[in-house]
Each structure stands twice: as C-alpha cells, then as structure tokens.
Amino acid sequence: MYDMKMLAELVKDLEDQLMVCMRCGLCQSVCPVFAETGREADVARGKLALLDGLIREMFKDPAGVNERLGRCLLCGSCSASCPSGVKVLDIFLRARAILAGYMGLNPYKKVIFRGMLSHPRLFDSLVGWGAKLQAIFVKPADELLGTSCGRMFSPLAERHVMPLAPVPFHKIIASRDTRGKAGVRAAFFVGCVTDKVFPNIGEAVVRSLEHNGAGVFIPDNQGCCGIPALSSGDLESFRKLVRHSLDRFSAGDFDYLVTACATCTSTIKKLWPLFAVEFNARDQARISALAEKTIDISQFLVEKMGVAPLDPPGTDSGKIVTYHDPCHLKKSLGVAVQPRKLISANPAYTLKEMADADRCCGCGGSFNLQHYGISSQIGKRKRDCIAQSGCEVVATSCPACMLQINDMLSQSGDRIQVKHAIEIYADSLS
Numbered sequence: 001m002y003d004m005k006m007l008a009e010l011v012k013d014l015e016d017q018l019m020v021c022m023r024c025g026l027c028q029s030v031c032p033v034f035a036e037t038g039r040e041a042d043v044a045r046g047k048l049a050l051l052d053g054l055i056r057e058m059f060k061d062p063a064g065v066n067e068r069l070g071r072c073l074l075c076g077s078c079s080a081s082c083p084s085g086v087k088v089l090d091i092f093l094r095a096r097a098i099l100a101g102y103m104g105l106n107p108y109k110k111v112i113f114r115g116m117l118s119h120p121r122l123f124d125s126l127v128g129w130g131a132k133l134q135a136i137f138v139k140p141a142d143e144l145l146g147t148s149c150g151r152m153f154s155p156l157a158e159r160h161v162m163p164l165a166p167v168p169f170h171k172i173i174a175s176r177d178t179r180g181k182a183g184v185r186a187a188f189f190v191g192c193v194t195d196k197v198f199p200n201i202g203e204a205v206v207r208s209l210e211h212n213g214a215g216v217f218i219p220d221n222q223g224c225c226g227i228p229a230l231s232s233g234d235l236e237s238f239r240k241l242v243r244h245s246l247d248r249f250s251a252g253d254f255d256y257l258v259t260a261c262a263t264c265t266s267t268i269k270k271l272w273p274l275f276a277v278e279f280n281a282r283d284q285a286r287i288s289a290l291a292e293k294t295i296d297i298s299q300f301l302v303e304k305m306g307v308a309p310l311d312p313p314g315t316d317s318g319k320i321v322t323y324h325d326p327c328h329l330k331k332s333l334g335v336a337v338q339p340r341k342l343i344s345a346n347p348a349y350t351l352k353e354m355a356d357a358d359r360c361c362g363c364g365g366s367f368n369l370q371h372y373g374i375s376s377q378i379g380k381r382k383r384d385c386i387a388q389s390g391c392e393v394v395a396t397s398c399p400a401c402m403l404q405i406n407d408m409l410s411q412s413g414d415r416i417q418v419k420h421a422i423e424i425y426a427d428s429l430s
Contacts, residue, residue, distance in 0.1 A: 020084050020085065020086045021045070021048045021084060021086045022083075022084050023045050023048075023049065024045075024083065024084070025043075025045050026081055026082065026083060027043050027044035027045055027077075027078035027081065027082065027088070028043050028045070029081070030077040030078060030080075030081045031043045031044060031077060031078055032073060032075065032077065032359065032360040032362060032378045032381075033071060033072065033073060033374060033378070035378075036374050036377045036378060037374065041068050041071075042068075042071050042072075043078075044078035044082075044086075044088045046068075048086070048088070048091065062099050062102055062103050063103065065095075065099065066096070066099045066103065069092060069095055069096055069099070070367075070370060070371075071367075071371060071374070072092055072364075072367070073327075073360055073362065073363075073364030073367050073378075074089055074092065074093075074231060074364060074365075074367070075327035075328075075331065075360040075364065076088075076089055076327050076328065076331040076332050077327065077331060077360060079331070080331040080332075089332075090274055093230060093231065093233075093271070093274075093275075096231065096232065096233035097230075097233045097235050098233070099233055100232065100233025100234060100235075101233070101235070105232070105233070105234055106232075109232050109234065110234075112228075113228065113229045113232065113234045113237040114234070114236065114237050117223075117224055117228065117229065117237065117241070118223075118229070118237045118240045118241055118244075120221055120222065120223035120224070120244060121221060123223075123224075124168070124170065127164060127168070127196050128168070130164055131163075131164035131165065131166060131168075131196075134148075134163055134164055136151075137150060137151055138150055138151060138161065138163060139151055141160045141410055142160065142410040142413075144415060144417060145160075145406050145409060145410050145417065145418065146162065146163070146406075147160040147161060147162060147163075147406050147407070147410040148160070148161055148162075148163045149161070158372065159372070159407055160406065160407045160410035160411050161403070161407065162197050162198075162402075162403055162406055163197075164196055164197060165196060165197055165198070165199050167199065168195050168196050168199055169190055169194060169195045169196075169199035169202035169203070170190070170195055170220070170221075170222065172199055172202070172203065173202070173203070173206060173218060174220050175218050175219060175220040176188075176206070176216045176217065176218040177216075177217055177218075177252070178210070178215050178216050178217075179215040180209075180210070180213050180214045180215035180216065181213040182212060182213030182214055182215075182305065184213075184214050184215065184255050184256070184304060184305070185214065185215035185216070185217060185253065185254040185255050185256075186209055186214045186215065186216060186217070186254060186255065186256045186257070186258045186300065187216075187217040187218070187219075187249055187252050187254040187256070187257045187258070187293075188202075188205055188206065188209070188216060188217070188218045188257075188258055188259070189222065189225070189245070189249075189257055189258070189259045189261075189264055189268065189294075190202055190218070190222050190259075191224075191225065191259060191260070191261040191263075191264040191399065192224050193261065193399035193400055193402075193403065194260055194261060194399050195222070197399065197403070198399050198402065198420070200423065201260050201399060201420045201422060201423060202260070203426075204260075204420065204422045204423045204425070204426035204427075205258070205260050205297055205422055205426075206218075207426050207429060208297070208301060208422060208425060208426050208429065209258070211426075211429045212301065212305040212306075212307065213305075214305065215254070217249075217252040217253075217254045219248040219249060219251060219252060220248075221248060222245070222248055223241050223244045223245060223248070224241050225241070225245070225261075225263070225264040225267045225268055226238040226241035226242050226245075226267065226271075226272075227263055227264075227267045227271070227365065228365060228366060229241065230267075230271060230275070231365060231366060232366065235275070235278055238275065238278075239278055239279065242272055242279070242283075242287065243279075243283060245268075245290075246283060246286045246287065246290065249290060250286060254293070255293065256293050256294075256295050256300055256304065257290060257293045257294045257295070258294075258295055258296070258297045258300045259294070259296065259297065260296075260297045260397070260399070260420060260422050261398055261399055261400070262296065262326035262327075262328040262329035262333075262335075262397050262398035262400075262401070263326075263328045263365070263398060263400055265294060265295070265296045265328070265329065265333065266328035266329070266332040266333055267328075268290065268291055268294045269291050269294045269333065270291075270332060270333075272287045272290070272291050273287055273288060273291050276288065296329060296333065296335050296338070296339075296397065297397075297422050298335070298338040298339040298341075298342045298397060298421055298422065298425075299335050299338045301338075301342060301425070302337075302338040302341050302342060303338065307341070307342060307345055307425070308341060308345065309341050309344035309345055310344060310345060310347055318346075318347065318348045318349045318350040319348060319349050319350065319392045319393055320349075320350050320352050320389070320390060320391045320392050320393070321343060321349045321350065321351055321352070321391055321392070321393040321394070321395050321419075321424065322351070322352050322353060322354040322357070322386060322389040322391040322393075322394050322395070323339065323340055323343060323351065323353070323354075323357060323394070323395050323396065323421070324354070324357060324361060324382065324386070324394060324395070324396040324401060324405065325357050325358035325396075325397075326361075326396055326397050326398035326400075326401050327358075327360050328398065329397050329398065330358050331358070335397075336358070339395070339397045339421040342421050342422065342424070342425045343395055343421050343424050343425065345425055345428060346424050346425055346427060346428035347428065348427070348428065349393070349424060352389055352390070352391060353389070354385045354386055354388070354389040354391070354394075355385045355388065355389075356381075356382075356385050357385075359381065359382060359385070360378060360382075361378070361379055361382045361401050361404045361405055361408075362374070362375045362376065362377070362378025362379040362381075362382065362404060363375065363379070363400050363401055363403060363404035365400060368403075368404065375404070376407075376408070379404050379405070379407065379408040380408055380412075382404075382405065382408065383405070383408035383409055383412055383414070386405070386409070386414075386416060387409075387412070387414055387416070391416060392415075392416060392417065393416065393417045393418075393419055393424070394409075394416055394417070394418055394419075395418075395419050395420065395421045395423075395424055396418075396420065396421065397420065397421050397422075399420070402418050402420065405418050406418050
C-alpha cells in the first residue's frame with residue numbers, strides 16, 4: 001500500500017480536476033458502456049459524481065467505488081467530446097491508483113503484474129511455455145481468421161481467441177541497430193500483443209522502415225509499456241516497467257520512437273508524462289524526451305518519410321478494405337488520416353469507409369476480461385458496421401482492437417480478414 005502522504009497528494013490533485021466537470025451529461029451520448037447498460041453509474045458524469053462523494057466520505061465504500069470505476073473502457077470518448085475539457089481518463093487512472101493504494105492490490109493482479117509482467121525475461125519465458133501448451137485449452141475455430149475457441153471446461157469457452165504465436169517477434173528479430181540511407185533513425189517499441197500474438201505486424205514495421213531508408217534501432221529484452229498495471233492502479237509495477245523501457249532505449253541514438261500499437265503510443269506519449277511526478281528528476285527528463293519522440297508508425301511513414309496514396313488512385317477492382325479507428329489513436333492523439341493514406345498506398349486495395357468507424361470496439365484491455373458480456377455487446381455493434389461495409393478485409397492500427405474484432409467476426413462466421421494498416425502497406429513493397 002502507498003503511504004498516506006502520497007495518497008493525500010493524489011486526492012488533492014483529483015479534487016482539483018473534479019471541479020471542472022459541469023455534470024452536463026454530454027458524455028452519455030458517446031459512452032459505449034452506457035449505450036449498452038443505460039446506467040448513470042456507468043457513464044463518466046456518474047463516475048465523477050461518485051468520486052466527488054468518495055473524497056468527501058473519506059473512502060467510506062472504496063470497494064463499491066472501485067467496482068464501478070472498473071466498468072470503464074478508458075477509450076477516451078467522453079474526454080474527446082467534453083465541452084469543459086475534463087480530462088476524464090487522467091481522473092479515472094488517478095482514482096484507481098488511490099483506491100489500489102488504500103485497499104491494496106488484488107492478489108491475482110499482484111501475481112500478474114509484480115510477479116510476471118514487471119519481469120520481462122520471465123514473462124517472455126512463461127508466455128513461451130504457454131504457446132507450447134495452449135492446444136490443451138483451445139482448438140481451431142476459424143481457418144481464415146486463425147482464431148481458436150476454448151475446449152470443454154476451458155475459461156475461454158465463450159470466446160474466439162487469437163492463439164499465441166509459435167515464434168514471438170523477439171525470437172525472429174532479437175535486436176537491430178542500423179543507420180539506413182534517409183538520414184532518419186527510428187527506434188521500434190514492439191509491445192506485448194505484437195510480440196506474442198502478431199509478430200507479423202512487427203516484421204511489417206521493420207520491412208516498411210527499411211524500405212523507406214530509415215535506420216532501425218530495436219533493443220533486446222523489451223517489456224510492456226505499463227498500461228495494464230496503471231489501469232489497475234498498480235503504480236509500483238508501472239514505475240518498474242517504465243524504468244525498464246527507459247533503460248533499454250537510452251542505449252540508442254534515434255530521432256523517433258515508433259510503435260504499431262495505438263495504446264502503447266498513447267501510453268508513452270500521454271500517460272508516462274502524466275505520471276512522471278512518480279519518478280526522480282533524471283527519469284522525468286528521460287520520460288519527457290522519449291515521449292516527445294514517440295509517434296505511430298503510420299504517422300511516421302506519412303509525415304516524416306513521405307509515403308502517400310497512389311496518384312491517381314488505384315482502380316475499384318482491388319480488395320475492398322474498411323478501417324476501424326482505435327480510440328487511443330484518433331481520440332487521444334488525433335491520428336486518423338495517416339493510416340488511411342498508408343492503406344491507400346497499396347494498389348491491391350480499395351478503401352471503403354464503414355459507418356461509425358471511430359466507435360469503440362469494446363476491448364479495453366482488462367475490461368474485456370472482467371466484463372466480457374458488455375465488451376462483446378459493444379463488439380457486435382462494431383462487427384455489424386464492418387459487415388455492412390461489404391469489405392473483404394478490415395484494417396486497424398491497434399493489436400488489441402484486432403483481438404476483439406477477430407473474436408466478433410469469428411463468432412459470427414464472417415469471411416472477413418483482419419489486418420493491421422502497416423501489414424497492408426508492407427504487402428505492396430517489393
């Protein structure tokens with residue numbers, strides 16, 4: 001648990017932020033959870049009112065508040081639409097840290113975050129064993145999508161999951177340190193899901209960077225960006241993971257830090273600086289420097305390397321592809337045009353927009369694990385929009401969104417492939 005001085009500082013900061021909310025309720029119209037449940041407690045306004053009461057009552061019912069705060073995707077839809085500019089995600093994350101510090105971390109999460117995730121080499125080893133043993137618990141479900149479903153009595157029985165990759169990215173490309181020809185050097189933050197489930201995304205990133213003449217720096221023994229721990233209020237594990245990444249990347253000389261994960265990009269660029277006060281002065285400076293260099297791979301290729309759509313555009317004879325905007329990329333970072341330009345650079349595809357392209361897919365990381373019923377309801381809305389577009393392929397820029405969309409499409413029996421935008425671009429390279 002955290003000391004009372006730290007808790008007092010967090011509470012004071014929370015009080016200052018809560019005063020901005022006017023309780024106007026505009027967040028209701030954009031909250032994907034509220035759209036499914038219709039509960040005031042599930043929308044940002046209701047949670048903020050609850051937190052205000054929590055502070056006044058001096059943690060009278062922290063367990064109840066913690067349970068309600070957990071019913072949030074952290075998608076940022078409310079923040080992006082708030083007329084008062086309330087930083088809802090910042091408030092919720094700080095509130096979760098306060099509650100975790102006051103109540104203590106859930107024992108199960110303590111094992112996951114402090115026993116495994118915050119020790120990257122151990123975590124890699126355990127996931128490696130999981131990849132070898134996963135056939136005991138899952139069986140193939142959809143050959144086109146590559147999904148699996150749980151065997152009888154498996155805890156995954158109601159889901160269609162993407163299996164762990166037989167060989168993770170860090171085994172395919174352990175490290176890299178090249179200069180390139182374009183005079184620009186990019187470090188690559190791989191991310192957990194890309195590394196362990198979609199290594200093909202990582203390979204597409206490296207191929208795209210090298211094709212455009214960028215130097216590539218990939219340090220070995222990379223870890224998680226820390227968002228799973230932070231979203232559960234575990235500041236201790238979050239700090240350890242951030243310091244690990246700072247140490248790994250400080251050895252390199254590069255102009256940009258690229259990622260192919262919307263959540264990793266947003267975490268490093270927005271949340272690391274937000275919680276920099278938790279670190280010493282040296283680490284605060286390193287966080288600021290790295291966050292400033294962090295950029296989504298599509299934004300990097302389009303804005304820094306000059307990748308552009310075909311001119312004139314390709315014919316309408318290509319595969320129809322639609323695009324899903326990840327919440328953390330469009331709503332948190334304002335990146336939406338760039339991945340579409342990247343897709344349109346491949347003449348084999350014709351981009352067709354779906355309805356509500358920026359509506360949350362319902363994954364939300366741990367939200368999907370704890371509230372799968374609501375998560376899948378939200379996901380089915382996204383599936384309907386994808387199917388109604390008439391596409392053969394749906395692209396996105398977040399591996400976590402890919403997990404959710406694969407699940408929904410597989411369960412519906414849709415013959416639609418799921419790809420990352422960088423994969424589509426890389427497929428066009430010789």
